[in-house]
Each structure stands twice: as C-alpha cells, then as structure tokens.
Amino acid sequence: MRGFRHWKWHLDEMYVKLNGEMVYLWRAVDHEGEILESFVTRKRDKSAALRFIKKALKRHGRPETIVTDGLRSYPAAMSELGNLERREMGQWLNNRVENSHLPFR
Numbered sequence: 001m002r003g004f005r006h007w008k009w010h011l012d013e014m015y016v017k018l019n020g021e022m023v024y025l026w027r028a029v030d031h032e033g034e035i036l037e038s039f040v041t042r043k044r045d046k047s048a049a050l051r052f053i054k055k056a057l058k059r060h061g062r063p064e065t066i067v068t069d070g071l072r073s074y075p076a077a078m079s080e081l082g083n084l085e086r087r088e089m090g091q092w093l094n095n096r097v098e099n100s101h102l103p104f105r
Contacts, residue, residue, distance in 0.1 A: 007031055007063045009056070011074065013044055026052040028060075036060055049073035050080060057081070 008031040016025045024044045028037040037056040041048040049071075067088045068074040078084045 007060075008065045008067060009036065009063045010067045011053070012069060013071070024048065028052075028056045030063075044071070044073065046073045046076040046080075049077040053077050053081060053083070062086075 010029045010031075011026070012029075013024050013026045015022060017023075018025075018040065024041050026037075026039040026041065026048070027035060030036050037052070037059060039048075039052040039055060041051075053074075062083070064086070065088050066078070066083065066086050067090075070089060075084060075087060078087055
C-alpha cells in the first residue's frame with residue numbers, strides 16, 4: 001500500500017467501551033472508506049494523536065490530503081510532523097470516517 005500519495009485520509013476518534021473501560025478509538029479511513037489504521041488510547045491529547053499519525057504514516061506512507069475534525073490535537077501533532085499544510089477541515093468533509101462509526105445491520 002505504500003506510495004499511494006494521491007490518497008485522501010480521513011481521521012477521527014470516538015469514545016468506546018472496551019473490556020469494561022472507556023477508551024478512545026482512533027481511526028484512519030481512506031477515500032474509498034477502507035479502514036487503514038486503528039489505535040486505542042486512554043487520552044485524547046497531542047501525544048496520542050502524534051503516535052496514531054506516526055503509526056499510520058509508517059505503514060501507509062504520506063497521503064496527499066488528511067481530513068480531520070476540529071479537535072486541536074490534530075494540528076498540533078501534524079505541525080510537529082511537518083504535515084500541517086496537508087490538513088483539510090470542513091463541516092461535512094469528514095463524513096466518510098464518521099459514517100464508518102455507525103453500526104450496520
């Protein structure tokens with residue numbers, strides 16, 4: 001999967017119960033809706049976002065664009081990695097990953 005630089009990633013986090021404990025599930029979804037990376041943390045801060053983005057970048061390479069929501073941890077982590085110019089944020093831009101959180105029947 002390395003080298004697909006035209007890809008657009010969508011990043012998001014959600015609060016879930018895992019083994020009776022509430023944790024944050026971070027997810028990266030590509031432009032086709034396929035889950036690229038998942039990561040579980042207890043906190044939703046810059047260091048957690050940094051570890052998650054580094055893990056995704058190491059496995060899948062650098063995308064052309066990274067779409068996020070308004071969480072301030074994303075731009076803080078992305079500026080440390082030098083990816084801040086690749087970030088997009090908008091009201092409905094992150095629907096691809098938000099819809100992947102929905103349960104299916």
